[in-house]
Amino acid sequence: MESLLYNVYGFDYGQIGPIWELTRSNIVVPLFQSIVYVCLAMSLMVFVECVFLNVVISVTKIIGKTPEKTYKSEALIANADDNDENYPMLLVQIPMFNERQSMVEMECQRWAENGINIHYEGRGNRKGYKAGALKDAMKCSYVQDCDYVAIFDADFRPDPDFLRRTIPYLVHNPEIGLVQARWVFVNADECLLTRMQKMSLDYHFTLEQEVGSSTYAFFGFDGTAGVWRTSTIKDAGGWEDTTTVEDMDLTVRAFLKGWKFVYLGDLKVESELPSTLKAYRYQQHRWSCGHANLFKKMVKKIAMNQKVSLWRKIYVIYNVFLVRKVVAHTVAFVFYCVIMPTTVLIPEVVVPKWASTYIPITMTLLLFLYVDRSPRTLPLLMFSILFETVMSLHKSKAIFIGLWDIGRVNEWIVTEKLGDTLKNNIKAASTVKSRLSKFRERLNMLELIVCAYLLFCGCYDFNHGHNRYYISLFIQSFAFFLVGISYVGTFVPGSSNSNGDV
DSSP: OHHHHHHHHOOOGGGHHHHHHHHIIIIIHHHHHHHHHHHHHHHHHHHHHHHHHHHHHHHHHHHTOOHHHHSOOOOOOEETTTTEEOOOOEEEEOOOBSSOHHHHHHHHHHHHHTTOOOOOOOOSSOTTHHHHHHHHHTTSGGGGGOSEEEEOOTTOBOOTTHHHHHHHHHHHOTTEEEEEEEEEETTTTSSHHHHHHHHHHHHIIIIIIHHHHHHTSOOOOOSSSEEEEHHHHHHTTOOOOSSSOHHHHHHHHHHHTTOEEEEEEEEEEEEOOOOBHHHHHHHHHHHHHHHHHHHHHHHHHHHHOSSSOHHHHHIIIIIIIIIIIIIHHHHHHIIIIIIHHHTTTOTTSOOOHIIIIIHHHHHHHHHHTTSOOSTTHHHHHHHHHHHHHHHHHHHHHHHHHHHHTOTTTTOOOOOOOOOHHHHHHHHHHGGGSOHHHHHHHHOOHHHHHHHHHHHHHHHHHHHHOSSOTHHHHHHHHHHHHHHHTTOSBOOOTTOOOOOOBO
């Protein structure tokens, strides 16, 4: 048969082996080795950033540098003449979506009847999503009388002294445009997914926000639990709906105008974490895609700006955007989930041990310094790292969409926060669905494809390899499988993320 094919097509199939070996040695191996070098550089960028954050936060604690020592923050004093507190006018905004609008409106009316200055403002469309709602709200006539704007999502519960602790920074320091509080979570122990989210967000608040505030007076507004100076919002051009991360967008534009920001790590506001994998994936897509897209749109404006110092511009472009928002997620997937498993099949490609082993272990230990170090935390830390590795696929895809401005770049689906009542209602409503339909809802095909590839590489290494990568490959494969079938978090069949804007 082979001879017949040779005679018909003029091709000797006996040459396939030598041709492949030639292609492998001259193209495939050099190509993958070049990709490895790029990934090594990216890994070093992330590692150096992690060490930088840890060093800065340690020095900050040693020298006792706090917002109270850096800025004036004396409490506002009551007016002795008329026994009224000498406070400025402040607007509290609670942008809502998917709430029961009639109940919200009735509650506002009840408060208004008791003498509280409260307004219910509804929109007939979703144009601009949250940014559009905030933009329209700033056009209301009563906003002109307010010096400051405090913003809270509907699930946030600030303590009664929140304004007394934040407003003094804005009153006494005219260069400050934003004061941000820390989030804490009422449902952190609801399931494994919420526990892992808490660890990730603890790192964000304890290191990234704290370091940005104490060194360069810059960090991203978290979209809620913060107080803006009204004139800062106006000076920055107001809210814009050209991106799905309107909070970071406004922060960057205010930064380019020379405003400074303060993060209060000891001021904590209770909130709720998404407890379903579906809701969490939507949230992470919006954040990852939005930040990458904003980076693409703003990098030139930041670089060319004349009001901000060179070091502050480098910090925002390199540290905040490039390393944390783009490189960290990309290298986590490309290097540890694609390139390293592939080296099992192409052993000529060399990955240094410091990149495959020492850097991940060191970063894990550094992360352990800033999370709750209770006896159950260490095994949970391992689960968290595995989960973040799996989620790097989802985030990398979102980053690609954001950088190239394609597909779901402007997708906005509100993150579902499920109370017990809503969970019960959804479960009751979902019983009419077939088992096959419920099963399909849970499948995440990209994760399952990567799971199969990692399993294949693990089996190949077990039979033919010598470096015992198969241990980690089997563990990674299992982690991708669990996420692929949505066996993480609270599963609520029939849950949706739609519709209605207040």
